[in-house]
Amino acid sequence: MSASLPPFPKHQEPTDEPVLLELGSAADEPCLRADAARNRARLLEAATLLVEKHGAAGVTMEAVAVAASVGKGTVFRRFGDRTGLLMALLDHSAKQLQAAFLSGPPPLGPGAPPVERLRAFGCAALRQAVDHLELQLAAQPEPARRYSNPPQRLLSGHVGLLLRAAVPDADVTLLAQTLMGYLDPALIHHLTKECGMPLERLEAGWIDLVARVTRTELPQ
Amino acid sequence: MSASLPPFPKHQEPTDEPVLLELGSAADEPCLRADAARNRARLLEAATLLVEKHGAAGVTMEAVAVAASVGKGTVFRRFGDRTGLLMALLDHSAKQLQAAFLSGPPPLGPGAPPVERLRAFGCAALRQAVDHLELQLAAQPEPARRYSNPPQRLLSGHVGLLLRAAVPDADVTLLAQTLMGYLDPALIHHLTKECGMPLERLEAGWIDLVARVTRTELPQ
DNA sequence: TTACGATCCGGACCGAGGTCCGTTTAAAGT
DNA sequence: ACTTTAAACGGACCTCGGTCCGGATCGTAA
Incomplete structure (x- = not known):
């Protein structure tokens, strides 16, 4: 269903968030x-x-x-460990972003069509990353656990859901991880600090990337 | 030029490699x-x-x-430092891959159309990563230098060139980094070891990704 | 109030990466 | 062969992340 390119795929959000809510938002401090x-x-x-x-x-x-x-x-x-402490320092802004796309107003939160939410999500994440770049870099766990930690999984899970709605018949997991790769603090650091790219260019890149990935016409 | 979708953009490779050759291939051991x-x-x-x-x-x-x-x-x-030693251990297979796509036979090497080379490159890199996953993970530098080290730059540079030929009017640098993100050892480890995905699925994912990113029709 | 168990505290301790600097040695010049 | 010098050597030393465990503390039940 919804394999063509008209307006938007209906943007259903019935079972949109439930799976994610239990994933590390609250109730993880054992009193x-x-x-x-x-x-x-x-x-x-x-x-x-x-x-x-x-x-x-x-x-x-x-x-x-x-x-x-x-x-x-x-x-x-x-x-x-050290990364735990650093991540705790980032916890506040992380929760803020989560709240924004889980239950905030559109286009970030529910109510807007998936691709639009995707675009908004990337830009929000990008900005948040740039704000706390140094901490975010230092808080990066050892490679083997980089994709296992709860916050990361929550984000990529969310991207996955939006993608599923936008491109139902693709390997949404892989696509989601690819998109998340664009938001990797290390990459953002490299592009902004070492290559001198302005944030606007990164945002434009995200928009473009979403557009390309989201396209549903069959290849070749 | 070449903004439509016919066969292939001519696949010119005059100035294809020159910039890259000096980038860390040889002559880096000072006798x-x-x-x-x-x-x-x-x-x-x-x-x-x-x-x-x-x-x-x-x-x-x-x-x-x-x-x-x-x-x-x-x-x-x-x-x-330690990562230097570990990277030296990986040097042989790294050079091998480099040689293959710089001057080896098509579809990896010059001679095949860019998108095809791109597909082949991803699959080759994927396989090479899977082979030496543990070392590759351990050899990962600290986040801030992950994108600065010469081998990495050579690879993303090459992807960038192929992309430029395939989608001339896109922000090729950003796209290249995105594609390279898909080949990140940490991600591959997560997907294969923790999510249990078979290599074939990753390869299919790469093919699909290249197809999506490479599409040249204008968005929206 | 007292007693008790679970939780928490603190800092000695360990291992590993990385630095420093006095000594040694390969190799080029005489 | 002898001098010289830049490069290489080695291992003591430092820092820092992480562990361990005897002892102090909190919260609770009697």
Whole structure:
């Protein structure tokens, strides 16, 4: 169905979000003990301060511990590892983006046709990435886990759903990962900082990419 | 020119390779002193052995040094850092792929139409990545340099050239990076090892992706 | 209030990557 | 052969991420 190119494929969003909601949005903090919660807050605050003062590279696990007047072990118990701590720092803006495309107003949120949402999503993600580029780079997990972490899966899952609606008979998973690749912080860093491309060009590139990928006429 | 969809855009390859040839293929070894060359060989041999015996994770700089009966400092002076050593281990197959698409027989090498070369390139790269997945993963530099290293630039440069021939009026650089993203070892690892996709599906995905990206009808 | 178990804390400890610098040595010049 | 010098060597040393475990603390049930 909907294999031609007229207006839009109806843009159904009945079962659009359900699968995603449980994927890591909320309810993942298991209610800490009082002292633990206090220390967590102090650690995040200390880390934030360190980022401002010495950049992401200055966020040493021990430095954070000291700055928060806390043992080093505590940092690891709370955040698992360094990338965990860094991702916690990015958590706020990440949740914000999630909320925007899961339940915010169109064109990002439900209500707009899929391709349009896709376009909006990319631009929003692009902007958010540029804003926190340094942290985002530093928070990148080791390659083997880069695609396994919950936030990443949530994003690519969402892109997958939009794609399924737009190009129903394609390998949506693969396409989604390809699109997500365009939003990789490392790539964005390379293009903007090393190649000097302006954000606008990246946005235009995304729009174009979505258009190409989304096209439904059969190849060859 | 060549903005419609007939056969192929003539597939000119006059100025096809020149820019690339100087980009890291050869002449990057500055003629070592005798002892240095000897140690380099011993180190590579030792590293290869360690990989076979304990996997990529077993390739510790000190372990390699010891196994080669060499000081630790020597390893670093020769290879810069760990990823340098690992990339040196991958160098042989990398050069092989380069040679294949730079001067090998079609469809990979010059002589075939661009899109066809593009398809062949992806499949070849895919297979090569799958073969050395573990090393390739371990050899991944820190995010900020992932797109800066010479081999990577050579590959994306080549894809860019093929794309320019296939879709002359697109932002070929961005498209090339997008396609290269599909070949990212981390992604391939995720899809094959964690999602259980067979190589064939990835290849089909690449073919499809090339077809979509390569389409030259104007969007909307 | 007391007692108790689960949770948390802290910092000593470890391994690995990376740096430094005094010493050695290959190879070009005399 | 002898000097010279730039390159290579080696391993002590530093930093930092991550682990471990004995002891302190919180929350709760009696």
